Amino acid sequence: MVTTAPRTPTALEAELSALAGAVPDPELPVITLAELGVLRSLRVSGTGHVDVELTPTYTGCPAIEAMSADIEQVLREHGRDDVSVRTVLSPAWSTDDISAEGRRKLAEFGIAPPRPHAADGPVPLSLTVRCPNCGSTDTELLSRFSSTACKALRRCVSCREPFDHFKEL
Amino acid sequence: MTPTPVSPASPGAGPAPTTTEAPALHAAALALGDDALVLSHRLGEWAGHAPVLEEEVALANIALDLLGQARVLLSLAGDEDELAYLREERAFRNLQLVEQPNGDFAHTIARQLYFSVYQTLLYGQLADTDSLLAPLAAKAVKEVAYHQDHAEQWTLRLGDGTAESHERMRRGLDALWRFTGEMFQPVPGLDLDWQGMREQWTARVTEVIEKATLSVPEGPQSGAWTAGAGREGLHTESFGRMLAEMQHLHRSHPGASW
Structure with missing residues (x-):
């Protein structure tokens, strides 16, 4: 292109x-x-x-x-x-386009920010999503789709709070 | 829908369609756009009926992704609203697979599995071409990866679940198998490796089905009257009823808006 x-x-x-x-x-x-x-x-x-x-x-x-x-x-x-x-569609938007400040604000708002992509490939599944409420890394996926297309629904195993995760695209 | 002008790329970012390319591009955009539009409408029929709230939301999200893709593609082929709401059944170019009724949840998941694996492969190849559809494909392939993951996880869960869920998943996969052959008929205007796509599709679908403790259906992937003609405008019985519902409001109240 x-x-x-x-x-x-x-x-x-x-x-x-x-x-x-x-x-x-x-x-x-x-x-x-x-x-x-x-x-x-x-x-x-x-x-x-x-x-x-x-x-x-x-x-x-x-x-x-x-x-x-x-x-x-x-x-x-x-x-x-x-x-x-x-x-415009090209080049396609990616969650890597969200600025560092944007990520910080998302987390503060209670939405786990997207994880960065590997240099050339998908997000490594081993990277855990941190709970935006208590900071625990012990969280689990409830649904790949949440209140909007860009978010997934997760739950914190430590504090039991459900939370949105801005999923990687 | 409120028409939003969507250009596939920045001005000057791609080749302008020449007069010889335009009809083929139009046909390709229509075929892929109709797939996305029709499946989006079918998935939307689950609203208020899904087995659990999370799936209500998931299927609506997938439908919304597909609708967004359809709007871009149909806008490349003409006026999106006219194409969606004012065409007769025979003018639609979607695969017969995507127009099949929802059935039970397992049946819908089987349709999602067959189609999302196909769409991921198709958009993935298309994204690497210099087609005017490439920018849309490059964007949509990332969305469709989530649709495929959703369908695969549910195929595993239902297939490797209870005796009842296993049987329902088997029935869904079997019932829709005869509509899968049509996916690999080359679409005019798309210079892709269709045979390679068929091989990759078969390998992936086989892997998932077997992991789900099920068997790949054995029947033919197309039949003289059952499949192979959606791209030519020949559709199955239920499609007319779906279109009647989808187009009813627009046809009854031309130009209506919120």
């Missing part, structure tokens, strides 16, 4: 990117779109048109529409009326 050559963003683009990136995730409002790693690019054309590229976590993630609307709104509030938010 050929990707478009990287270009240094202008000061205006950097400013607008920071605004768009600070939009909270509609499902997990503790983390921002920038921390989630779904904001791919923001460009301002010569005519002042703002073109934003957003990538979904899962192909069918319904939150993408709310994200687009929220980005348009925040840019409009800052005087940019001509905004288009496009969804």
